[in-house]
Amino acid sequence: MDEQLKRILLVEDDPNFGTVLKDYLSMNDYEVTHAKNGMEGFEKFKRGDFDLCILDVMMPYKDGFTLAKEIREKNAEVPIVFLTAKAMKEDVLKGYKVGADDYLNKPFDSEVLLMKIKAIMQRKANDTVADSKQFEFKIGGFDLNSKLRFLTYNGGEQVKLSPKENELLRMLALHENDLMPRELALTKIWRDDNYFTSRSMDVYIAKLRKYLKLDPNVEILNIHGEGFRLVVNQND
Amino acid sequence: MDEQLKRILLVEDDPNFGTVLKDYLSMNDYEVTHAKNGMEGFEKFKRGDFDLCILDVMMPYKDGFTLAKEIREKNAEVPIVFLTAKAMKEDVLKGYKVGADDYLNKPFDSEVLLMKIKAIMQRKANDTVADSKQFEFKIGGFDLNSKLRFLTYNGGEQVKLSPKENELLRMLALHENDLMPRELALTKIWRDDNYFTSRSMDVYIAKLRKYLKLDPNVEILNIHGEGFRLVVNQND
DNA sequence: GTTTTTGTTAATGTAAGGTTAAATGGTAAG
DNA sequence: CTTACCATTTAACCTTACATTAACAAAAAC
Numbered sequence: 001m002d003e004q005l006k007r008i009l010l011v012e013d014d015p016n017f018g019t020v021l022k023d024y025l026s027m028n029d030y031e032v033t034h035a036k037n038g039m040e041g042f043e044k045f046k047r048g049d050f051d052l053c054i055l056d057v058m059m060p061y062k063d064g065f066t067l068a069k070e071i072r073e074k075n076a077e078v079p080i081v082f083l084t085a086k087a088m089k090e091d092v093l094k095g096y097k098v099g100a101d102d103y104l105n106k107p108f109d110s111e112v113l114l115m116k117i118k119a120i121m122q123r124k125a126n127d128t129v130a131d132s133k134q135f136e137f138k139i140g141g142f143d144l145n146s147k148l149r150f151l152t153y154n155g156g157e158q159v160k161l162s163p164k165e166n167e168l169l170r171m172l173a174l175h176e177n178d179l180m181p182r183e184l185a186l187t188k189i190w191r192d193d194n195y196f197t198s199r200s201m202d203v204y205i206a207k208l209r210k211y212l213k214l215d216p217n218v219e220i221l222n223i224h225g226e227g228f229r230l231v232v233n234q235n236d
Numbered sequence: 237m238d239e240q241l242k243r244i245l246l247v248e249d250d251p252n253f254g255t256v257l258k259d260y261l262s263m264n265d266y267e268v269t270h271a272k273n274g275m276e277g278f279e280k281f282k283r284g285d286f287d288l289c290i291l292d293v294m295m296p297y298k299d300g301f302t303l304a305k306e307i308r309e310k311n312a313e314v315p316i317v318f319l320t321a322k323a324m325k326e327d328v329l330k331g332y333k334v335g336a337d338d339y340l341n342k343p344f345d346s347e348v349l350l351m352k353i354k355a356i357m358q359r360k361a362n363d364t365v366a367d368s369k370q371f372e373f374k375i376g377g378f379d380l381n382s383k384l385r386f387l388t389y390n391g392g393e394q395v396k397l398s399p400k401e402n403e404l405l406r407m408l409a410l411h412e413n414d415l416m417p418r419e420l421a422l423t424k425i426w427r428d429d430n431y432f433t434s435r436s437m438d439v440y441i442a443k444l445r446k447y448l449k450l451d452p453n454v455e456i457l458n459i460h461g462e463g464f465r466l467v468v469n470q471n472d
Numbered sequence: 473g474t475t476t477t478t479g480t481t482a483a484t485g486t487a488a489g490g491t492t493a494a495a496t497g498g499t500a501a502g
Numbered sequence: 503c504t505t506a507c508c509a510t511t512t513a514a515c516c517t518t519a520c521a522t523t524a525a526c527a528a529a530a531a532c
Contacts (some may be wrong), residue, residue, distance in 0.1 A: 162508085162509055163509080164510070165509095178384070179383065179384060198488090198489090199511080199512075199513085200510070202488095202489060202490060202491085203490090203491080203492090204510090205490085206490065206491060206492090209490095222488090222519095223385060224398070224399075224488065224518090224520075225399060225519090226385075398520055399520080399521095401520095432522070433522090434477095434478095435478095435522085435524090436522055438477095438479065439521085439522080439523090440521090441478090442479060458529095460478080460529085460531075461477070461531085
């Protein structure tokens with residue numbers, strides 16, 4: 001699998017500071033989603049798949065702590081960093097109680113932020129068993145090499161797969177004969193769950209079905225409203 | 237099984253406040269049923285299946301306490317939260333005596349309400365053994381896979397089931413050879429008990445009977461005015 | 473025997489999924 | 503700088519799946 005860009009959710013209501021910070025992080029090879037308030041932040045969090053959340057503490061409607069708590073309920077793993085203007089001790093305590101991974105006082109040195117981000121990502125990378133590391137699959141008569149992105153049928157011709165084709169087929173293979181929820185592929189591969197990504201996914205399902213037609217025992221079934229199922233019949 | 241939306245019954249006679257609150261909760265991903273007085277509240281409670289009740293204490297004809305008592309008679313589990321304008325101590329006591337889970341004084345911070353709701357739902361989620369987790373059933377010669385929604389007869393052809401077919405058959409299977417009350421399926425699956433949902437359920441019973449005809453030892457019997465019974469005869 | 477409940481089939485409306493082609497956007501070659 | 507190519511998204515349109523409602527028949531209760 002190619003190195004995915006690390007994704008950061010930045011929730012910051014100050015438009016100037018937020019934009020500057022977003023640009024700075026983008027320039028340093030992070031993919032940044034910027035939400036302008038707590039509500040928006042939570043919505044975006046639910047729809048995406050983030051490696052780190054940076055939350056401003058002081059926000060108008062929903063403060064950073066409340067947001068952090070909501071995020072923690074959905075996901076116990078994702079690292080959270082708080083930004084705060086004033087360094088009040090009780091706030092810091094509150095933050096760590098909610099499961100903060102770090103704390104930064106505004107104004108802060110942007111390089112310090114980068115280093116901290118790097119450190120946090122690495123720390124997490126180690127103790128995360130991470131989404132299965134399996135990259136080779138036997139699917140009926142096919143062999144999928146997900147690292148090199150190709151599919152072979154009975155040792156014959158290799159079909160090259162595009163990145164999306166590859167990841168989608170891999171995710172189906174990880175759930176062989178079982179349900180692969182639509183939502184899972186959308187949040188993990190497309191990193192967004194909406195009408196258009198869903199349409200896009202259908203296009204890719206069609207492409208995969210075309211490839212898999214070679215083996216009549218392999219098919220991708222739809223489970224209406226739930227997702228897809230890669231089934232392999234053994235009628236040998 | 238997919239995450240069901242949590243359902244809230246809101247009983248509040250003030251139309252303005254009620255509507256605003258309903259909208260606010262809806263925006264936060266709750267499915268809200270709004271009743272404008274105690275009578276209506278009780279009717280709707282009986283017909284639906286709610287995860288939480290929010291009751292205004294001061295209501296014209298039937299006050300919140302009386303309503304709460306009636307609700308408790310029907311269901312000892314469902315969490316109840318009272319809304320009250322004045323914070324009179326004896327009222328609070330009365331509320332807890334009726335089995336309140338929490339108390340909120342108007343005007344209240346809407347975020348506080350959200351947090352309390354979440355906390356209560358979680359608390360309940362833990363001590364609820366939750367509706368059976370069984371998803372595979374043997375019904376005479378049939379195998380029902382309720383997660384992937386299909387029915388197999390003697391290991392042969394698979395029939396795909398629609399979500400409603402699947403849930404209904406699963407509920408029948410959970411009560412195999414016993415009465416499955418009409419009302420149970422309607423409140424649990426259709427989440428509403430009225431003439432039309434009842435007719436709809438009959439339609440689904442007919443569909444299931446068609447599927448089950450393959451095995452002469454399996455049938456769905458009606459118990460007039462009560463419900464249905466999935467019987468498996470062992471005349472081997 | 474009349475009313476209520478249930479059985480069954482068909483009609484309707486809506487949402488989800490399937491398919492194809494064109495638009496977009498990035499990247500490498502010319 | 504322009505062109506050509508590729509992966510992906512967007513758009514349009516079509517098909518299928520599903521749930522509800524209607525309409526009428528049959529059975530049970532009263």
